[in-house]
Amino acid sequence: MEMVNVTIDGQQLEVPKTATVLEAVQRAGIKIPTLCYHPELRPEGACRVCMVEVEGARSLVASCVYPVSDGIVVRTNTAAVREARRMVVELLLANHPPDCFTCARNLNCELQTIAADLGLRKVRFEGERKSIPIDANNPSLVRDQEKCILCGRCIRACSERQGVNVYSFVHRGFNTNVAPAFETGLDEAPCTFCGQCAAVCPTAAIVEKDDTAAVWRAISDPTKHVVVQTAPAVRVALGEALGMGPGSIVTGKMVAALRDLGFDRVFDTDFSADLTIMEEGHEFIGRLSNGGKLPMITSCSPGWVNFIEIMYPDLLDHLSTAKSPQQMFGALVKTYYAEKSGINPKDIVSVSVMPCTAKKAEAAREEMNSSGYQDVDYVLTTRELARMIKAAGIDFSKLAAEQFDAPLGISTGAAVIFGATGGVMEAALRTVAEVVTGKELESLDFHAVRGLTGVREAEVPVGDLKVKVAVAHTLANARKLLDRIRNGQADYHFIEIMACPGGCIGGGGQPYSTSCDIRQKRIDSIYECDQCSSLRKSHENPAIKELYETWLGKPLGEKSHHLLHTHYHQQKRG
């Protein structure tokens, strides 16, 4: 890589010729405020809060879009720079609602943090406010344009990362706002509800729909039996929102906190992840041996399911009919668990904690009521659970670890890896290989499907057959695989697709400021949870075995068909 010499605040260093001034400044260990800049998205230079002085330049420059050159001299902390930054933030605040106290992002807002860091004590201007109706017409996301600072990160996340292109800047000047085509609500736009826009939004302009009040109500209603399930990816991220380091494994503390909050039973989505492997694995074996539609594609990620239903409805018969673990769990709680524990299913409130905003929309789907009731009543994101824990005054870091309740809390290492991209594939391969060959695998680690490369491929021997698999994360990468299937260029047998970067651990409902490093730490923790499990294959889960022996019959049996499988349909939106 060709390097150039730069001087940052008197410090000389070598940086790649292609670097921006901001990158050079960061390399020099100097922090300057940024808002529209996001390390994983194309720089835009919209907010101007990262301005610096470049010797010889006519005016201050936005460092996020200004390229370095050999011999460039940069000053990041002059009076002019400080004054200009303060002015930029003051102007942003001049037409920003001053309701920090009651805002969803209070103490977790990048704009608020920058104002605090710059020591702003007064906003000298009072600007006109926008009045655009709040878009809350969907189960997952709420958009409040009054809080939008027009940084465009959501637009870029949706187009660059997800290839969905829901948003654009519309109109001009003061009237500029961010909106889907024709300024519809997200429910009418081709939105998958993945929530990556909310994950990158620096303010509260896009947040998840808050369901905590409804859950509190259920918990305090003595006539209700409130059960909760927690997704694999929550246990390696929740700690971050409660003052712990990235990737902290907090499974036991989380269980304890959920009990303290007042949930009657604390169960684990990992249980139904194992069940998903049993159903989906047998479906795959069936498709392989009966000439069924291949490649078969996983259906756990509701953002992904929305994507294919909206954008590639012609490929829907590739999707596994297996419901996601959340929905399998929901269907079982109000049937199997209700029967076993002698509780009337109408008195059960089923809550899930998910790293995901699309899960809220999934739970609300019309067909997700195979128990005779809405299978999952409320979905909380990891962030919402963290807020409830704080509201209850629970000192999370001091909690002693507790165990999930049986039987829907019993799971294997194969289930916990659902939280990382490639995990569902690996879990399925562990079971499929052993079921097909009848022999025990020598190694349970399928390293070829792990990692953070956008699209990964592998050939895995299963008996006499070399099973060709592919794994993709983010919807932009999913699109690449789907186009190949559409053009008949994909001879895979099995594909795993997750809507979010890194899989569920990078979901739209996870604690804020997810970076590539943080995703990697969460993934490492997920595999650590797997390694530490005494059982690492779904078909060896004793609670799953008992479920089949005493109640379900066999995978893909009649009861499974009714409770654990679903169908998909084209969504005509946008």
Next chain:
Amino acid sequence: MSKDQTNQCCCGGNNEQFAKLDEVLVKYEGVKGALIPVLQEAQNVYGYLSKDIITRIGEKLGIATSQIYGVATFYSQFHLKPRGRNIIRVCQGTACHVRGAKAILQALEDNLKISAGSTTPDLKFTLETVACIGACGLAPVLMINDDTHGRLTPEAIPGILAKYA
């Protein structure tokens, strides 16, 4: 755009008219930076850019509808609602302003029973304001299509409009 219009054409365009759009689109197939010329030509054919037209352009050019909508709402030359057969541009520039442009606009709004920026329900007139049309000597002034009408009084408005009705 209301929901009931989503599945049907709302520009009143028939197949023949869509054929004209497709002709434009064929001309620009594979051409980089073709969006604005395509929108201009499409608007010349249809008078405005309906939801169906924008959607079709998006499909053919491989550009997201949201992005096209962003471009179409940025430039004032593009119209997303049907326009009248006669376009009235009433000047609100400095010279016209001091010579009573406000009263002229008020007279137009009263006569047409619409506000500036909108179109009469019978699609006869669209009323727009402009900052200056470069005919300050005739202030207050307006244009209807390509005709200039100057030294206006509010009382003169009904007579002028009648010529175009």
